[in-house]
Amino acid sequence: MFKKILIANRGEIALRIIRTVKEMGIKTVAVYSTVDKNSLHVYFADEAVCIGPPSPNQSYLNVPNLISAAEITNADAIHPGYGFLSENPYFSSMCKKHGIKFIGPLPNHMIQIGNKISAKKTMKKIGISCLPGSDCFFVESSYKEIEKIAEKIGYPIIIKSVSGGGGKGIRSVLNKNSLKNSWEEAKKETLACFGRGKKEMYIEKLILNPRHVEIQIIGDKYGKACHLSERDCSIQRRNQKLLEEAPSPFLTPYLRKKMGEIAVKAAESIHYEGVGTIEFLLDKNKNFYFLEMNPRIQVEHPITEEITGLDLIQEQICLAYGKKLSEKNYYPKMYSIECRINAEEPYKNFRPMAGKITQMHVPGGKGVRVDTHIYAGYSVSHYYDSMIAKIITTAKSRKETIEKMRRSLDEFVIEGICTTIPFHKQLMQNKDFLKGEYHTNFLDTLKFY
Missing domain, CATH: 3.40.50.20 (Rossmann fold)
Known part of the structure; x- marks a missing residue:
């Protein structure tokens, strides 16, 4: 070792x-x-x-x-x-x-699946459904060229950075009238966030109000892979996740099995090594389409750990050392929810906030986990991502898990800066969320901010 x-x-x-x-x-x-x-x-x-x-x-x-x-x-x-x-x-x-x-994965795997166009082509070859879209083009492309591509695909569309992540370099376009502004915003953000060497972009068909569901996969160097069920990541703002839960309340047992098998097929087809996710978008009729593959540990990995009992970091390290995969496909028997706590003002359009934490109290109890690096006296910097903590609650039912999260949010005290705790408290009371009826544009329709 x-x-x-x-x-x-x-x-x-x-x-x-x-x-x-x-x-x-x-x-x-x-x-x-x-x-x-x-x-x-x-x-x-x-x-x-x-x-x-x-x-x-x-x-x-x-x-x-x-x-x-x-x-x-x-x-x-x-x-x-x-x-x-x-x-x-x-x-x-x-x-x-x-x-x-x-x-982590080998460099050639990163190149193959890190580039979203290359990843889609790979998935199409093995028979996985992908959304209609364009090949890549560059930020220097003319607006007329972009207009032609958009017309060919048909509105609504979404403009994306090929090397994007974290919701950056992405803009939804419902009709031709908003195309030009969206294109200008997307390419500026692409250059600002991913550097001058990352100029490739593409356009694909936009599903209105989809569910965003990812399958956790792990693979070894001997060509074997398995999945550890799914996570629902549909609670988002500006394409960035705020809450995740496992399993998804939207999936049927049949769909869970089918998506898991396809994710394993995708991982084994490229001999993927390590921990990663295959991400899908689902429409209201439960048709699912490949979105992207992430060759790394995810922010939301704790909820998978909580329902499976595995330590995914330990799995990564053992697989990297060359050990054989011992796990089998997992189908959930527990429920887990993660709330991301960000140093942001949730009712001022989630504006990031730096400053010193003056007081802090962390919730506890059975089935409550808090992953954080902050403490009373810690100064939150403006140089980095605004996430400062994650609360994870786990129980035998979704209802129990939500009740545990409500109690934990009430106990979690962070003073000196604004955080998204009040937002999550409000979300835990929302009747549609409680029924599991939400999508990636859920927060916009409810006007949480």
């Missing part, structure tokens, strides 16, 4: 990985920017290395600095977490070049 693992990330996911790695008897190395010097992952790791100033490009996205940190600490593996460089084939290949194991 690995002797020492460097965690190339920050915040709650870095702390989450450190805990599992230590429990496996493996030494840990944290990395941090100058603004993160007082973060818990720095304190709890066996070693810590400063990798640069606060800007992600100079620290957490700085490949030479991360490789150097691994070399000077004699780390033999790197876990990228999610976000930052977790889906970067260059980083993965540089790890290999320097004799460091990247705990």
Whole structure:
């Protein structure tokens, strides 16, 4: 097994990985920017290395600095977490070049499925339904060219960045009148979020009010894969998830089985190694279409852990070391919900908020899990993503799980900054949510903000 693992990330996911790695008897190395010097992952790791100033490009996205940190600490593996460089084939290949194991998929898998157009072509070859759409084009393309593509596909459409993620570089277009503004916004955001080297975009048919459901898959280097059921990620704002639950209240047992089998087929067809998700959009008639494949651990992985009893970080590490897959397809017997707690003002269009946390109390009790890196006295920076905690509740029924979440949200106290806790409290009382009747545009129709 690995002797020492460097965690190339920050915040709650870095702390989450450190805990599992230590429990496996493996030494840990944290990395941090100058603004993160007082973060818990720095304190709890066996070693810590400063990798640069606060800007992600100079620290957490700085490949030479991360490789150097691994070399000077004699780390033999790197876990990228999610976000930052977790889906970067260059980083993965540089790890290999320097004799460091990247705990994630191979570079060629990242290239094959990280590019959304390439991923769709791969899925079509093995018979998985995909939404009608265009090939890729570039941000320099003329508006007339974009207009022709949109007309050919037929409104409503959605404009996307090929290398996008986190809801960035995406704009929905209901009709021709809003195409030009949406196109300008999407390409500006693509350049701002993914860099000048990531200029490819595409257009596909837009399903109105779909469900967003992802299947958790794991695969080993010997060509075997399995699924661990699904997560419903349809509660979103601006294409970013706010709440996830497992299993989905929208799926029938038959549909769950069918989607799971297709996800396993997709993973095995490309000999996928490690932990990942196959994501689908479902229309109101329960027709499902491939959306994308994510070759990394997801923010919402705890709800899968809670219903299966598995530690997905441990699974990642063991698979990366070359162990054979021992799990079988899982069909849920428990229910779990995750609420993402962000440092945002929910009733001011979810405006991010930085500042110092003055008081804090974390909920507890059976079936309650809180993944967080914050504490009283911690300063939330404006340099990074606004998520500061995740509350996960688990019980034998969806109703019990929601009741447990209500109680936990009431107990969770964070003072000094605004958070999305009040939003989640309101959501837990919504009659449509309680019935499981929601979709990706649910919050817009209810005017939560």
